[in-house]
Amino acid sequence: MSTREWETMDEVLYGYERKIDANEVIETYIVDHETYERMDVKAIISRDPAKLPDGEKLWVRDFKGRLRPEPWSIKIVEVLTPSSSVDIGDSIWSEVK
Amino acid sequence: MPFPYDDNRVFMEECEKEGMLVTVKKEVDWNLEAGAIARRLAEQGLGRAVGAGGTPAVIFDKIKGFPKGFRMASQLNSGIDRIVKLFGYKGDPNKAKSDLQQVIRYALRNPVKPIRIDPKDAPCKQNKMVGDEVNLYKFPAPMIHDGDGGRYIVGWAVTATKDPDSNWVNWGTYRAMIINKNTMSGLIIPGQHIGKIYRKYEERNEPMPFAAAICPDGITFLIGACPVPDFVNEADVIGGLRKKALPVVKCETNDLEVPAFAEIVIEGVVPPRLRAWEGPFGEYTGYRASPRDPRPIYQVKAITYRNDPILAFSPVGVPVDENLGNAILSSGMAVDTLERLGIQARVWKVPEAGSCMVVVAVKRPTPNIATMIKNALTSEMGQFAVYNFKFLIVNDDVDIFDANKILWVIGTRVHPRRGIIISDEICGPLTPYASLEERLKMNAPHVTFDATWPLDWHPSIAVPPVSSFETIFPKDLQDKVLSNWKEYGL
Numbered sequence A: 001m002s003t004r005e006w007e008t009m010d011e012v013l014y015g016y017e018r019k020i021d022a023n024e025v026i027e028t029y030i031v032d033h034e035t036y037e038r039m040d041v042k043a044i045i046s047r048d049p050a051k052l053p054d055g056e057k058l059w060v061r062d063f064k065g066r067l068r069p070e071p072w073s074i075k076i077v078e079v080l081t082p083s084s085s086v087d088i089g090d091s092i093w094s095e096v097k
Numbered sequence B: 001m002p003f004p005y006d007d008n009r010v011f012m013e014e015c016e017k018e019g020m021l022v023t024v025k026k027e028v029d030w031n032l033e034a035g036a037i038a039r040r041l042a043e044q045g046l047g048r049a050v051g052a053g054g055t056p057a058v059i060f061d062k063i064k065g066f067p068k069g070f071r072m073a074s075q076l077n078s079g080i081d082r083i084v085k086l087f088g089y090k091g092d093p094n095k096a097k098s099d100l101q102q103v104i105r106y107a108l109r110n111p112v113k114p115i116r117i118d119p120k121d122a123p124c125k126q127n128k129m130v131g132d133e134v135n136l137y138k139f140p141a142p143m144i145h146d147g148d149g150g151r152y153i154v155g156w157a158v159t160a161t162k163d164p165d166s167n168w169v170n171w172g173t174y175r176a177m178i179i180n181k182n183t184m185s186g187l188i189i190p191g192q193h194i195g196k197i198y199r200k201y202e203e204r205n206e207p208m209p210f211a212a213a214i215c216p217d218g219i220t221f222l223i224g225a226c227p228v229p230d231f232v233n234e235a236d237v238i239g240g241l242r243k244k245a246l247p248v249v250k251c252e253t254n255d256l257e258v259p260a261f262a263e264i265v266i267e268g269v270v271p272p273r274l275r276a277w278e279g280p281f282g283e284y285t286g287y288r289a290s291p292r293d294p295r296p297i298y299q300v301k302a303i304t305y306r307n308d309p310i311l312a313f314s315p316v317g318v319p320v321d322e323n324l325g326n327a328i329l330s331s332g333m334a335v336d337t338l339e340r341l342g343i344q345a346r347v348w349k350v351p352e353a354g355s356c357m358v359v360v361a362v363k364r365p366t367p368n369i370a371t372m373i374k375n376a377l378t379s380e381m382g383q384f385a386v387y388n389f390k391f392l393i394v395n396d397d398v399d400i401f402d403a404n405k406i407l408w409v410i411g412t413r414v415h416p417r418r419g420i421i422i423s424d425e426i427c428g429p430l431t432p433y434a435s436l437e438e439r440l441k442m443n444a445p446h447v448t449f450d451a452t453w454p455l456d457w458h459p460s461i462a463v464p465p466v467s468s469f470e471t472i473f474p475k476d477l478q479d480k481v482l483s484n485w486k487e488y489g490l
Helices: A017-021 A092-097 B008-018 B035-045 B080-086 B094-110 B193-203 B218-224 B232-240 B321-341 B367-379 B401-414 B435-442 B475-483
Strands: A006-009 A024-034 A038-046 A056-061 A073-080 B021-024 B057-060 B069-074 B127-130 B153-154 B159-164 B168-171 B176-180 B185-186 B208-214 B248-251 B257-259 B264-270 B277-278 B295-304 B310-315 B345-349 B359-360 B392-397 B420-426 B443-450
Touching: A017 B345, A038 B127, A038 B176, A073 B218, B008 B080, B008 B310, B035 B057, B035 B069, B035 B310, B080 B094, B080 B218, B080 B321, B094 B232, B094 B321, B094 B345, B153 B185, B159 B193, B159 B218, B159 B257, B168 B193, B168 B218, B168 B232, B185 B277, B208 B257, B218 B232, B218 B321, B257 B277, B310 B420, B321 B345, B321 B359, B321 B367, B359 B367, B367 B392, B367 B420, B367 B443, B435 B443
Parallel strands: A006 A056, B021 B057, B069 B310, B359 B392, B392 B443
Antiparallel strands: A006 A024, A024 A038, A038 A073, A056 A073, B057 B069, B127 B295, B153 B176, B159 B168, B159 B208, B176 B185, B185 B295, B208 B264, B248 B257, B264 B295, B277 B295, B345 B359, B420 B443
């Protein structure tokens, strides 16, 4: 089975830090590292790929859009239906609004 | 076929013959490489004509991972030579920035309605994808700058939307990136025409039909980015500029009309109250300032496109680039606005300042003229306030098209106490100097620099004389120096 590489960014993971550290499933979206197609998923993410050996590469961009040099790891638990590929509601920036 | 150009391909072919466009045969990647090449062209060209140090427009003929025929283009309007050609301007190239301002003023007064043509005669209908067939990934949508939020397929385009309460059809230039094969998200600012129209649909809980026409003719693209007044159809103004009706064709899934010669037309609806993460995107100010934020989504119902489609894009960034044409037309509109209010002035929306600064040279200053002009432009030209944050009001002796003179005036004529006027205004999320909070709330202060000499300063006593060749030496001496110039060995 071929593995894919994915991308996300700090902004998207904002607020999930504790769950990521606890290896808990989070609901988020990622984009294909090659095509940038977006996919909504339930997934486990690890900053250390060695701690998630059956995961796929997850490249992370910082708040200024720069790619971090080393990838994290992601294990997709469930791909959510396309109809959920839109967000409704406040953004993470709502606390400064 | 000379001016006016219905078909951008004809314009591009002529530009290539005249050395203003290069077709790149080497394979280029849509993922950053095309953006990097086009950006470098812009930064080397700085808006100049090819023969005067400028750089050409470009067509990328072979795109990595795409079949032969699917092409990309960029920098089509980034040089003054292409803009002059676009308008069929035959006058003095050195006066083009000023003279072409008169053309838009004429067009606003003499609009020409578009002409609807049969779909079988419309090149943009040569291929169709409808419903489940829709696939935005069929086209080489560029990842333009590293770190952009997505692939911006809609950029060098006009997006049509219709006011639900009137016959006003807006054609504006708005960015939209691909989310998945049939969804895009885009920046819609409340102060923009599309924002005003979308708000009406959203209040009624109804989807807003849209149609994005990618790579239409160059005049249409330029007008899409200009602050055409509310309730004025851009298509009519475009006809006025062309002095000939623009051929349009009806969309497949809604009643909107689009330029018939556009390369790709994406149509569908923007549903109410749905948002998707959009941005960031390196923008025309020269910064990637707008944070990623949940923004309206475009649900794509159909795509039509020409054989061998050309996806045009603009890697906007540090100026000068394709903001030059917008500077010319927007400035002409501002002159018109001020004249309606009885203010005689010349205007230049300075491209070198990231298109965020407007210089106004006023013929006869009156008390508080700087505030009056700034208020007039931001209130009478609604969208002007979204994009222009700095206003510099000068006396009529300043060459406003010369960026060096503008810097000189700021450095020498603006009094730090009475010459700087700060006002609270709306802005867009693209405003680089605004705090993150201000960008998201879309309000930030503007500043007006009043560089006019105080009216109570006697012109022959208190106003210091300008010390330049043309002003500080007697005319007969100037003539002598000029006539002897070669004899000096200079």
